[in-house]
Amino acid sequence: MFEGPVQRLIDELSRLPGIGGKTAQRLAFHLLTVEEADARRLASAIVDMRDQVGTCERCFNVASGELCVICRDARRDDTIVCVVERPQDIVVVERTQEFRGRYHVLGGSLSPINGIGPGQLRFEELKQRLGPEGISELIVATNPTIEGDATAMYIAREFKPLGLRVTRLASGLPVGGDLDYADELTLGRALTGRSEL
Ligand SMILES: [Zn+2]
Numbered sequence: 001m002f003e004g005p006v007q008r009l010i011d012e013l014s015r016l017p018g019i020g021g022k023t024a025q026r027l028a029f030h031l032l033t034v035e036e037a038d039a040r041r042l043a044s045a046i047v048d049m050r051d052q053v054g055t056c057e058r059c060f061n062v063a064s065g066e067l068c069v070i071c072r073d074a075r076r077d078d079t080i081v082c083v084v085e086r087p088q089d090i091v092v093v094e095r096t097q098e099f100r101g102r103y104h105v106l107g108g109s110l111s112p113i114n115g116i117g118p119g120q121l122r123f124e125e126l127k128q129r130l131g132p133e134g135i136s137e138l139i140v141a142t143n144p145t146i147e148g149d150a151t152a153m154y155i156a157r158e159f160k161p162l163g164l165r166v167t168r169l170a171s172g173l174p175v176g177g178d179l180d181y182a183d184e185l186t187l188g189r190a191l192t193g194r195s196e197l
Contacts, residue, residue, distance in 0.1 A: 006032070058129065060105035060122055062087045070094075070103060077101045082139045083126070083155060084179070085109050085148070092180045093141055096188035101139070104129065109147035110154055121151075123158065130162065137165040139194055143179050156197035167194040 001007065006028055014024035031039050055061070056068035063069075070076060070090070080101030082093055090103050106121045129135060140155050142148035156166045169190040179187070 002028075059103045060087070060107065060125070061090055061103060075100075078133045079136045080139065081126075081129070081133075081135050081137070082141050084141050085143060085151070089141060089143075089179045092187060093191070095184045096191055097184075098188045098191045099139075101137075102133075104138075106142075106151070109142055109145070109151040111147045111150075118154065123155075126159075127162075130164070135164065137167065139191070140166065140168040140197065141179060142168075152197060160197070166197045168197050169194055 002010065009028045009031070010021070010024045013019055013027050014021050016024075019027070031042070052064050053062050054064070056063035056071055057066050058071045059068060061068035061070060063071075065072075077100050080099075081104050082090075082099055082101055083104050083106060084090055084093065085106055085108055087105055090105070093099050093103075104122065104126045106123070106126075108116055108121055110116060110118065110121065126138075138155060138159055140152040142151045152168050160166050169187070
């Protein structure tokens with residue numbers, strides 16, 4: 001329908017989450033009218049991110065070196081670890097400014113229907129961190145979904161016998177939603193009012 005390169009960009013854009021065909025078209029034609037330098041900056045931001053960003057060796061957050069910004073910060077409390085499903089959940093908890101510990105990214109939540117069992121998530125990696133880092137409390141911040149609940153229960157079952165305090169964000173979070181739908185205030189309260197698992 002359009003010139004080859006235009007159609008190619010529309011196809012690529014419409015593969016992104018939340019972007020339908022019409023939006024992809026609008027964005028492509030917009031990029032055709034901006035300064036060439038602006039278009040190149042966008043293109044190189046994508047390429048640079050893919051080239052330079054990997055995974056933190058310790059907590060599996062996104063990182064541009066061996067360790068992420070949070071693991072590199074010596075002022076943070078080693079003894080409390082907030083367990084999340086995905087790296088973007090860290091951003092949500094950080095926005096509350098209520099948490100000064102460290103994180104552990106599981107890589108998802110338990111979902112037997114989708115073939116995701118404990119072996120597919122980073123529980124073993126978390127166990128390896130306990131002793132060397134002197135971790136004494138885990139705050140489970142999985143999504144308030146069935147899978148998130150199941151994951152929280154699993155963590156309590158596996159880690160409490162190891163002598164850890166295991167807590168979960170207090171309710172008040174929108175049930176069934178993603179953590180990032182919660183506003184800072186709600187999440188901040190959920191963090192201070194966390195309950196034992
Ligand atoms: Zn890290």
